[in-house]
Amino acid sequence: xxxxxxxxxxxxxxxxxxxxxLLMGLAxxxxxxxxxxxxxxxxxxxxxxxxxxxxxxxxxxVAFFLYDVPxxxxxLSGMIFAISVIRTFFSPERTRLLxxxxxxxxxNVLAAMLGxxxxxxxxxxxxxxxGFVESGIPLGVTFSFLIAAPTINEVAMVMLYGLFGLxxxxxxxxxxxxxxxxxxxxxxRLHLERYVEDFVWQIQVSNDVFIEHLTWExxxxxxxxxxxxxxxxxxxxxIIGIAVGAAIHGYVPESALADIMGRNQWWxxxxxxxxxxxxxxxxxxxIPIVHALMEKGAALGTVLAFMMAVVxxxxxxxxxxxxxxxxxxxxxxLGTVAIAIIVTGYxxxxxx
Amino acid sequence: xxxxxxxxxxxxxxxxxxxxxxxxxxxxxxxxEIQKVTEFMDIMHYRILATPGLVINExxxxxxxxxxxxxISAWLDAAADHHH
Numbered sequence: 001x002x003x004x005x006x007x008x009x010x011x012x013x014x015x016x017x018x019x020x021x022l023l024m025g026l027a028x029x030x031x032x033x034x035x036x037x038x039x040x041x042x043x044x045x046x047x048x049x050x051x052x053x054x055x056x057x058x059x060x061x062v063a064f065f066l067y068d069v070p071x072x073x074x075x076l077s078g079m080i081f082a083i084s085v086i087r088t089f090f091s092p093e094r095t096r097l098l099x100x101x102x103x104x105x106x107x108n109v110l111a112a113m114l115g116x117x118x119x120x121x122x123x124x125x126x127x128x129x130x131g132f133v134e135s136g137i138p139l140g141v142t143f144s145f146l147i148a149a150p151t152i153n154e155v156a157m158v159m160l161y162g163l164f165g166l167x168x169x170x171x172x173x174x175x176x177x178x179x180x181x182x183x184x185x186x187x188x189r190l191h192l193e194r195y196v197e198d199f200v201w202q203i204q205v206s207n208d209v210f211i212e213h214l215t216w217e218x219x220x221x222x223x224x225x226x227x228x229x230x231x232x233x234x235x236x237x238x239i240i241g242i243a244v245g246a247a248i249h250g251y252v253p254e255s256a257l258a259d260i261m262g263r264n265q266w267w268x269x270x271x272x273x274x275x276x277x278x279x280x281x282x283x284x285x286x287i288p289i290v291h292a293l294m295e296k297g298a299a300l301g302t303v304l305a306f307m308m309a310v311v312x313x314x315x316x317x318x319x320x321x322x323x324x325x326x327x328x329x330x331x332x333x334l335g336t337v338a339i340a341i342i343v344t345g346y347x348x349x350x351x352x
Numbered sequence: 353x354x355x356x357x358x359x360x361x362x363x364x365x366x367x368x369x370x371x372x373x374x375x376x377x378x379x380x381x382x383x384x385e386i387q388k389v390t391e392f393m394d395i396m397h398y399r400i401l402a403t404p405g406l407v408i409n410e411x412x413x414x415x416x417x418x419x420x421x422x423x424i425s426a427w428l429d430a431a432a433d434h435h436h
Contacts, residue, residue: 092401092416123363124402124416126392131401203392209399210412222417323392 020217035074042067061250068163068242068288073235075162076155080230083154084223087119092128093209094118095145099137104188107141112180115148116173122150122317129324130200139196140188146321147337148180151312155234155284160307163291171348172304179308179340186336195329234284241285248292268302269345273338276309286310305345313337354382354431359389359398359405366404369418373406376425382432409434 045066046052052059095118099111120128125146132142152173161169214222290303313334322330356373360366370388377384389395389407398407402416406424409431413419419427 093399096401119402119416121363121365121402121416123365126361127395127403128401130392130396134396199393203396209401210415212414221420 016217020220024220031074031078035071035078038070038074039067042070057250059250061246064249065242065246068246069239072159072162072238072242072288073231076158076231076234076238077227079158079161080154081223081227084226085219086117087226088214088219088222090114090118091211092118092120092124092131093211096131096135096137096209099132099141099145100135102137102141104138104140104185107138108144108181108184108188111137111141111144111184112148112177115145115180116152116177118145118149120149122314122320125317125320126324129321130203133196133200134203138188139193140184140186142184143187143333144180144184147183147312148176150314150317151180151308151337152176153311155230156287156307156311159238159284159287163287164294168300168304171300172307175304175344175348176308176312179312179337179344183333183336183340187332190332192329192332195326195332197324197326200324237285238288241288244285245288245292248289249295252292252296268299269305269342269349272302272306272345273309273313273341276306276313299349301345301348301350304348305341308341308344309338312341354384354428355387355409356384356428357387357389357398357405357407359395359400359407360403361390361392361395363403365418369404369406372418372421373424376421376428380428380432384428 042063046059046063047054050062052062095114098114099107102110129142129146132145133139157169157173160172287307290298290306294300294303318330318334321333325333356377358366358370358373360369370386373386377386395403395405398405398412400412400415404418405415406413406419406427408427413427414423
């Protein structure tokens with residue numbers, strides 16, 4: 001009796017799995033077809049249906065807008081789905097286990113890389129910080145994670161890929177990793193443990209942690225949920241950002257910005273970082289504007305520095321971390337990351 | 353009596369989870385006590401590293417996300433059954 005029920009559930013599970021696989025296949029096909037038809041559709045709408053002239057200011061702006069909005073929203077949905085599935089294999093609890101017992105150096109590199117794949121919300125920065133340092137993970141390694149996790153932002157990554165291409169997206173991820181590793185090592189070397197709020201050291205944290213075991217159906221369901229949440233949060237910014245970008249694209253003359261945002265202006269990188277810090281929540285809207293600015297002569301390093309300051313150095317996260325860090329350590333954290341971003345900006349302006 | 357604890361220190365999703373749990377609890381016939389745990393000292397006691405956390409009868413059910421209504425409802429029923 002019991003065996004037959006078990007067999008039934010096993011075959012039910014198999015049917016469910018087949019259905020999930022089929023649905024996934026259909027979704028991927030539909031996504032690909034939609035993605036392929038964005039450009040011809042945008043051109044047809046602009047030049048044939050609306051009858052705008054090719055090469056005119058308005059025509060260029062409208063075609064740009066109608067092409068970029070669906071393209072970026074499709075890319076965001078597809079790639080955030082893939083990233084979210086990968087993230088179901090990681091959790092802050094599991095990352096802590098992986099980092100346990102790692103020394104400075106190796107630990108910083110691993111922590112920065114885990115920062116990309118571990119689901120992290122800056123609102124959880126405090127329990128994560130306490131859990132990490134209490135289980136003996138060095139302060140510098142903890143900071144490498146806390147810098148990488150928000151700096152290498154999935155929405156920014158996808159939008160850079162969609163608007164600038166693979167090379168710039170890879171440079172963004174690569175420099176985010178280097179900044180997190182180097183800043184973490186510097187903070188570790190400075191031995192700032194005394195600037196962690198005293199209550200943190202008094203909390204007893206047990207070493208066994210909450211770990212979930214998920215089926216593929218659950219992973220896919222969670223990924224769909226996070227696509228809905230993330231795209232639901234940023235779509236409006238994306239559209240507004242692309243609209244402003246499209247206007248710049250169509251109306252601002254070529255190389256108009258070379259003088260103020262070009263590579264020859266030494267002050268443009270630090271100015272971009274200072275401007276970027278308070279702009280946290282609008283990362284999705286900022287990238288299309290920055291893309292249009294770059295077309296008109298702004299330098300890549302300046303643009304990347306701005307991007308990373310927008311997503312990595314956020315005011316809300318700093319305020320949250322103040323609960324566990326004394327002001328001196330907050331200052332070192334902000335200062336180190338800001339300097340690392342500025343240096344990266346100069347390097348890209350020099351090299352590229 | 354089923355005891356539910358929502359762990360979290362004022363983050364937006366912590367408040368949302370609490371509201372969801374309250375709505376689901378209203379539809380249940382058995383008594384449910386809902387507590388908010390906001391002190392980090394107490395949150396860390398449940399060995400989670402991300403908020404919001406959901407604890408039912410002292411067992412951690414989820415961390416760092418808002419579970420589906422169906423899951424929460426099923427966890428509550430299971431905890432109530434277990435008690436009788």
